[in-house]
Amino acid sequence: MDNKIKLRNAGLRPTKQRIIIADILLNGFNRHFTAENLQNEISISGNKMSIATVYNCLKKFKNAGLIKQVESYTDTAIFDTNNVSHHHFLNEETGELIDIDNNEINLIKLPDIPKGFINSGVDVIIKLKKNN
Amino acid sequence: MDNKIKLRNAGLRPTKQRIIIADILLNGFNRHFTAENLQNEISISGNKMSIATVYNCLKKFKNAGLIKQVESYTDTAIFDTNNVSHHHFLNEETGELIDIDNNEINLIKLPDIPKGFINSGVDVIIKLKKNN
DNA sequence: CAAGTAGTTTAGAACCATTTTAAAGTAAAA
């Protein structure tokens, strides 16, 4: 595999562990996974890796732009006295949320809903950063 | 306060603790907060409540429709081999995510961005539930 | 190649938000 080279190009040392992970992840098929998912696949591939290393590698891969992490917006549970359906601005610096009325947003084009499912709600988050 | 009545109408027993929380939360001003935020405000109001009770009450309030919880989509960190900006379907039953290309979604109307900030990215999550 | 050094891996501990446990307390029902 040229995953060794992919790692080098990304500015990462091609360690044994990183190559194992690159072989699993960087094969052209996109997927979502947790650290634990990945550790299991590493086991299945006949290797063994500490969970700390799995997290370390994922962080490096992410910072190098090889993968992304799905944004979560909230480390801790956030409650909201506004119990009407609405969207949010997210101040990326502070984590503060600001309500957006549903009628302030208009989604003109929606993707086809996967067969067998129905749209049960759309959430829009507009991230904010300071203007200069 | 008629918060005792509000609680009754919501099908909740108006305990001392629930009334303290209702007095803080259900005053007509909307806000976002964590369990810890609320516990602090309870202290400031001259009362004392265990964190377990704060969580218990928030869960009850939520199930009764008095407040909402901001959705987080992920209890655990989810990584994504698709490192191009994109949106997601969320299977609410399983937590599974499915990619949506950015060009599959068109936001025709956006709210005014708060003064001093710029839009640094929009995330759309379309929740899915089983059809029938 | 050495030898040095900077970066990496690891087991295990720590962290911390949230949930569970189980016992004591309280509100509503009978």
Next chain:
DNA sequence: TTTTACTTTAAAATGGTTCTAAACTACTTG
């Protein structure tokens, strides 16, 4: 009033993630 179901609580448990610090390994320099 007595009973029953529900609620509160301190403390322990849980579980994902990060930290610690020691062993290891990839790269650099001579």
